[in-house]
Amino acid sequence: MKKINNKSFLTLLIVVSILSAIVFSCAKDKVPTTVLDTSSCKPNVSYLNDIKPIISNHCVSCHSSKNSSGGYDFTNYDGLTKNVSKVLGSMKQDGTAQSMPQGYKVADSLIQKLNCWINQGSKNN
Template identity: 25%
Template structure:
């Protein structure tokens, strides 16, 4: 009995350790470093949101953070947006965003969601 418990715990621990080694890549696709990424709201983030989010988060939306049509709405929801796209939870019913787009959103949020 003890051998079965020990074996089960050993397997669980091995799986847990193996999974945590990839945590940084999951949280920071395309690398966690924002060096060289000067994500602009107008040129980078807004077009990504318009192309991928406004179908469900357009004017009058009550989904999640609500509508994402203006700088203030997107900036206020910045952390939620970042977490949703990094985790692959959003956009729903579509392919995950390309790593480059995820990185732009993540770096824009991490830099304080500037209105640039």
């Protein structure tokens, strides 16, 4: 049996390292933190029943008329819809706006609801 010499072992090690680096970086790209696929949206996502509760639970402590952090009051339909793309970006934490809420990320299913509602025209329904 032929013995593997030091040089070919080193070459093999380098090749394996490069290949695994490529595989890992691609795998990372393919797993987005938030999957936003509007084809799975339920019809007529409701502002009152679906969206308002999410905002009340996660945002209104800092974004109301009393405490409008950054100048934003999201307690009402107009305040929310005026800034809705920023709101989505902040919740997706995709870097397009400051990540919100501060210190954690809401469940992907809730972000998906907001995405569906926006996609259906951000209706006051």
